[in-house]
Amino acid sequence: MLNRLSTYFYLRPRVVLALLLLPPLLWFLVVYIGSLITMLINSFFYLDGFTGKVIHEFTLATYAKLLDPTNLQIFRRTTLMAACVTVACVVIAFPLAYFMARFASPRMRTLLYLAVTLPLWSSYVVRVYSWKLILAQEGIISWFSRLIHIDWLLDLYLKLPGIGGPSLSVSATGIFLVFVYIWLPYMIIPIQTALERVPKSLLEASSDLGASPSQTFRTVLLPLAFPGVIAGSIFTFSLTLGDFIVPQLFGNSSYYIGKAVLVYQGTAGNIPLAAAFTMGPIVIMVVYLLIARRLGAFDAL
Amino acid sequence: MSDDKAIEFRNVSRTFPVKQDNLIGEVKAVDNVSLEIHNGEFFSLLGPSGSGKTTSLRMIAGFDRPTSGQILLYGQDVSNLPPYERDVNTVFQDYALFPHMTVGENVGYGLMIKKIARSEREKRVDEMLDLVQLLGFSGRKPAQLSGGQRQRVALARALINHPKVLLLDEPLGALDLKLRQQMQIELKAIQKRVGITFIFVTHDQEEALTMSDRIAVFNQGRIEQIGSPAEIYEHPLTQFVAGFVGVSNLISGDTARRITGSDVQFSIRPEKIHLDAMDGRPDPETFSAEGKVRDVIYLGLYTRYLVDLNGGGDLVVVEQNLKTTSMDVMKAKGQNVRLSWKKEHASYLGG
Numbered sequence: 303m304l305n306r307l308s309t310y311f312y313l314r315p316r317v318v319l320a321l322l323l324l325p326p327l328l329w330f331l332v333v334y335i336g337s338l339i340t341m342l343i344n345s346f347f348y349l350d351g352f353t354g355k356v357i358h359e360f361t362l363a364t365y366a367k368l369l370d371p372t373n374l375q376i377f378r379r380t381t382l383m384a385a386c387v388t389v390a391c392v393v394i395a396f397p398l399a400y401f402m403a404r405f406a407s408p409r410m411r412t413l414l415y416l417a418v419t420l421p422l423w424s425s426y427v428v429r430v431y432s433w434k435l436i437l438a439q440e441g442i443i444s445w446f447s448r449l450i451h452i453d454w455l456l457d458l459y460l461k462l463p464g465i466g467g468p469s470l471s472v473s474a475t476g477i478f479l480v481f482v483y484i485w486l487p488y489m490i491i492p493i494q495t496a497l498e499r500v501p502k503s504l505l506e507a508s509s510d511l512g513a514s515p516s517q518t519f520r521t522v523l524l525p526l527a528f529p530g531v532i533a534g535s536i537f538t539f540s541l542t543l544g545d546f547i548v549p550q551l552f553g554n555s556s557y558y559i560g561k562a563v564l565v566y567q568g569t570a571g572n573i574p575l576a577a578a579f580t581m582g583p584i585v586i587m588v589v590y591l592l593i594a595r596r597l598g599a600f601d602a603l
Numbered sequence: 604m605s606d607d608k609a610i611e612f613r614n615v616s617r618t619f620p621v622k623q624d625n626l627i628g629e630v631k632a633v634d635n636v637s638l639e640i641h642n643g644e645f646f647s648l649l650g651p652s653g654s655g656k657t658t659s660l661r662m663i664a665g666f667d668r669p670t671s672g673q674i675l676l677y678g679q680d681v682s683n684l685p686p687y688e689r690d691v692n693t694v695f696q697d698y699a700l701f702p703h704m705t706v707g708e709n710v711g712y713g714l715m716i717k718k719i720a721r722s723e724r725e726k727r728v729d730e731m732l733d734l735v736q737l738l739g740f741s742g743r744k745p746a747q748l749s750g751g752q753r754q755r756v757a758l759a760r761a762l763i764n765h766p767k768v769l770l771l772d773e774p775l776g777a778l779d780l781k782l783r784q785q786m787q788i789e790l791k792a793i794q795k796r797v798g799i800t801f802i803f804v805t806h807d808q809e810e811a812l813t814m815s816d817r818i819a820v821f822n823q824g825r826i827e828q829i830g831s832p833a834e835i836y837e838h839p840l841t842q843f844v845a846g847f848v849g850v851s852n853l854i855s856g857d858t859a860r861r862i863t864g865s866d867v868q869f870s871i872r873p874e875k876i877h878l879d880a881m882d883g884r885p886d887p888e889t890f891s892a893e894g895k896v897r898d899v900i901y902l903g904l905y906t907r908y909l910v911d912l913n914g915g916g917d918l919v920v921v922e923q924n925l926k927t928t929s930m931d932v933m934k935a936k937g938q939n940v941r942l943s944w945k946k947e948h949a950s951y952l953g954g
Contacts, residue, residue: 510692512716
């Protein structure tokens with residue numbers, strides 16, 4: 303019986319393929335696409351200010367609300383933060399990824415790989431809270447700055463508008479530092495993978511043809527590692543756009559997209575506005591990827 | 604006459620540290636090599652893998668530096684210059700074409716680095732593509748080319764800077780036999796046309812014999828012999844060269860004494876040996892030996908005989924099938940034969 307079933311399937315590979323693809327396709331269509339569409343539909347409804355009920359009628363009023371100066375400011379602030387976090391992650395990740403891909407012995411590379419991914423094993427919330435201790439008013443950084451007598455510099459920095467605050471743990475700088483910390487692994491791994499795939503002979507050929515190391519970096523290594531940088535930046539950028547815990551814990555009163563979504567759908571019960579807010583990062587990511595493609599990020603793929 | 608020397612190695616050694624079973628030792632990739640390569644020569648570094656030929660080439664290119672000794676390029680000590688300050692260019696074994704650039708950008712890369720104006724650059728790129736018969740391919744990506752075409756692009760890219768010396772690291776290794784033979788002839792023609800010194804690394808002795816003006820045979824980090832293809836083939840100086848370049852019979856000890864009267868080891872090429880019936884007397888101008896044909900292998904173009912010598916030892920003999928058919932040659936199996944060869948065809952070996 304089982305034998306005949308096997309033969310049946312062996313002779314009909316398309317049936318096997320269909321059976322194999324059915325569960326992931328169902329999951330993808332129902333859970334991913336379905337919820338996205340539900341969200342999109344919801345964003346065209348609106349909240350009745352009087353009754354506090356969601357009115358299921360098509361309107362663009364909710365999207366119009368996104369264009370309020372306060373809400374636009376939230377988008378600007380979050381996108382700027384995501385961009386800064388991404389750039390910082392690239393700057394920190396690239397040299398380490400380069401070392402891992404080019405110079406580290408296989409043993410050393412495994413160790414570094416482990417070290418880079420190790421933080422991902424522990425709870426996100428625990429790690430974020432531990433930064434609270436590092437950045438707090440009486441935390442490690444202010445203690446250390448007093449120790450080496452640069453606490454005046456820290457105070458001066460915290461007085462700066464926009465990036466400062468009462469302490470590092472309640473400032474845009476704090477949010478930035480924690481974001482860079484938690485998303486860094488997502489940048490290192492793709493860059494390392496991209497660099498590993500660049501044959502050594504390409505770098506030798508470049509220097510053989512007269513290019514100095516910095517010219518080789520600009521004309522050969524960076525363009526070939528660029529898809530990795532883009533892959534990493536998709537993580538850091540989109541994760542920063544959507545995160546609500548870090549701005550909640552380290553921010554002052556200023557909102558970020560994730561925090562706004564949380565407040566609108568949870569506290570205020572304004573599901574349509576929360577849905578419209580969530581469409582923001584999706585649009586921003588699409589624009590980002592289009593720019594990346596224009597820059598030739600995917601040419602070498 | 605220092606101008607005549609394109610490249611000179613003065614007692615060059617290169618050792619690499621190795622770690623095995625927690626013991627740290629070193630391996631001598633290149634062991635005290637001295638060598639002169641003349642201006643305009645097609646010079647081959649021939650040897651098996653791990654013989655030091657590629658390391659030697661990489662030291663000329665600047666990718667590697669000698670542990671001791673000096674490398675001179677037209678009289679100038681370049682031992683410690685980085686690759687981008689040496690007037691040599693390389694054709695890599697895997698071609699190493701930049702995948703994100705077009706053929707034209709690849710070929711023009713050296714000129715782009717030198718900041719030569721775009722119009723001038725395009726003109727010279729086209730000249731180079733014309734030289735390697737790829738005119739019109741400028742806009743394609745390397746991934747769209749066949750192996751042979753990539754090979755030509757790599758050659759054009761390396762030649763566009765008019766280097767003093769062109770280094771070729773087994774550039775034909777990845778091509779199939781027909782294409783390889785065609786490229787051998789073409790490479791030689793291009794070298795004649797541009798008049799640049801070519802240094803060619805290969806493990807293929809036939810390739811080295813076909814193309815080179817002179818050959819250095821490498822073994823275990825040392826040079827066994829340097830000479831023209833004919834010298835290397837006809838008068839191998841060492842046992843290694845006799846065995847690596849072409850096929851040789853190596854004869855030593857008692858067998859050698861029976862044949863030549865001395866027990867100095869010598870080599871004799873299979874095609875130099877005549878195979879005759881046992882009648883008549885041996886010619887005094889030749890060395891000769893008697894034996895019995897153990898095996899006959901018919902190979903179309905020629906036939907290979909394996910002959911057991913009377914009194915021990917065996918010889919391989921090759922004869923062209925000028926007038927014989929496969930039926931004729933097979934009859935020789937089991938026959939007693941006399942083998943003879945001219946005395947000057949035996950090479951006495953030192954090592």
